[in-house]
Amino acid sequence: MDRRKSIKSIILGGVAGGLAINGCKPGTEPEAGKEEALNVDEKHFGRTPEEKELIKKLQAEQFFNEHEMATLGVLCALILPATDTYGSATDAGVPDFIEFMAKDIPSYQTPLRGGLMWLDSKSNKEYGAEFKSATADQQKEILDAIAYPDKENPTYEQQFFSLVRNLTVTGYYTSKEGIEDLGYKGNSPNVWDGVPADVLEKHGKSYDPEWVAKCVDQSKRNVMAEWDDEGNLIT
């Protein structure tokens, strides 16, 4: 069985109870009967009944109005615009995430809403247009003034921008696209056998053979552990 394929099927495979993964190094055959069953259920993410109820309730509410959502969409795409490879934060659904968080953490509501209004006021005054309708250069001019917060005493506009930037970056990098963009490779069954050799080399590190001797021999991970009377592992 190709471990990589089997892992992929677990992640992408939809509702599939009892998919088998094997616990061995790539390229080695698992021993018969040594497979582990995984239950994959994409409908659930482990919520208690009370937690499900809360999510349902929050999702049924709408905090930002249509104009505010549109402004957020423009703002998030300015904070993380599309690249050749990946879409913008807005493409990754960040405004909807911020809408949810404003309901989940109500202390975000006033600073976010007030900040969005400030963007419009500023833009109306300077350019005679709402922020979302101003030109990209005009929008950036407004942001340039608030995007580098004063370390000691950030203004409320700067605090607003920092909050939106935090939510935008976290929303993006917790999305499917963002995780791929970042290059995070985990959250999947695998067999850890140490830092890759090229990485060790790049960082000038190496494994002490004495230390490695205490570590798991992954080719024998499915062999039942047995010890002698002194606690020495003999299998």
Add this chain to the structure above:
Amino acid sequence: MQIKESSTIYDVIIVGSGAGGGMATKVLSEAGLKVAVVEAGPFFDPKNPEQITQLKWPYESPRRGASTTRAFGEYDAAYGGWHIDGEPYTQKNGSKFSWFRSRMLGGRTNHWGRISLRFSERDFKHKDVDGLGENWPIGYEDVRPYYDKVDKLIGVFGSKEGLENEPDGFFLPAPKPRLHELYYIDSAKKSNIPVIPSRMSMVTKKINEDRGVCFYCGQCGRSCQIYADFSAGSCLIFPAQKNGGQIDLFVNAMVREVTTNEEGKATGVVYINKEDRKEYGLKGKIVVLAASACSTARILLNSKSKQHPAGLGNSSEVVGKYLHDSTGGGMTGFIPDLMNRKTYNEDGVGGMHVYTPWWLDNKKLDFARGYHIEIWGGLGMPSYGFGFNPNALNEFLGEKVGGYGNVLREDVKKYYGAMIGFAGRGESIAMESNYCEIDPNKVDEFGIPVLRFNYQWSDHERLQAKHMQETFEELIHNMGGHVLGDIPGKDKDYGLLNPGEIIHEVGTTRMGNDPKTSVVNKYEQLHDADNVFIVDAGPFVSQADKNPTWTILALAWRTSDYIIDQLKKQNI
């Protein structure tokens, strides 16, 4: 009386289903006894598809893992937390004790750190070394056979090191260090600080037919669906049921008190069924309390009768006293050499692959007891909060902080995995003046009087925290790194965390030979009622610079063997 009584008389009623309750359930049911397990929370099985959070992605939740409903993030396994609606607790004299409760089958074993350390002979007799606290009435040789059995039953990885205060066991092999852990090893070497493979209860090699072998997702805090980490449900209670044990599981059942008869012996418990909000009674020949140190003290103090006017087991007035938690301090460093990392899957086991046990001689220091160092870092899975202040570290490179646009993407990648963190977890001195008691003015939503905490750290703990800071700062500098954030000074107790925050609270029903100064004897049996036992961390006389779970498990097994022996001899 309106309490609904069951006609069944159990051999044993076990209150609580965490490490101690789970172990008692397994050993006593497998001895053929009819057991009732009473758990305050719902049923939980880490492999139940509706309860699994393991291997879920942040985007499967609209809040991306934020901690709104669970203290350690919404994918953490614990149902409960520091604050539970309808179950308050109060403080006295400006105390800031934090009390974490998991309301679920398996309790806190579902999400704990799995750091599984044995106490040494010195840990049991530390008063002999420095005159502080009290000695245990038992020593390492009393507990060693049970540590051995726990190792083999549950599985703990580690390495034989021959260190006097870190007794070796029957270890599964350890996982290899991650990259930041290799940096740590080199850094510690420069300061003559030892580092050894961690000792944690994940199955890195097959241990029996019921348990899977770790697949290195790094998510033990979410509880493992293939039972490759230890939790009391998956490793103790479910196997006991499978082995044909007569076990009645009562869930969502909040125990109010232990009932007693004219002779002062326990006759059972009264609990509130959370579903219909009515009181029920259970009858048993023996009651084993394993509700957690503070919950057990609360139950005892609320079990007042003519025979036990100060509360069951409290003729000494020691119940609730000598409450102590591990000390905690921490520091985070930015390591420029770890910038711009190539990414690969280094999730590993849930937690550290290496650690530092206490290494110094307190005779040469200005505080009494030691601490061990836990290490974190690496290329972790993003969750809510990832990327906040995405380029704050620019400050260390003399670059502008803030901005927007695709430069942020570069900054996030540049700093991903470039942080290392240390947590010191140490021993505090058990003191009579640190305690929990019943608050006479408040009840919870079940009408049960709540706990009130009185707890102040002493200079032993404060100066230990100061030492942690100095050590961590040196370790970060050894790596060419920068300390993040301000280093808290004397006015902030050198960053010493509030008591309770390390979730190692122990000592409220301490063990001893003298019924005037202790609550249970060396077999965790109440001095005042010989058919009541306590198998959580309440009986701990001192907590050592170790995490308490492995000792809870060993002592619960030892006590369960004693109960079986005493039943055979018809002594109880």
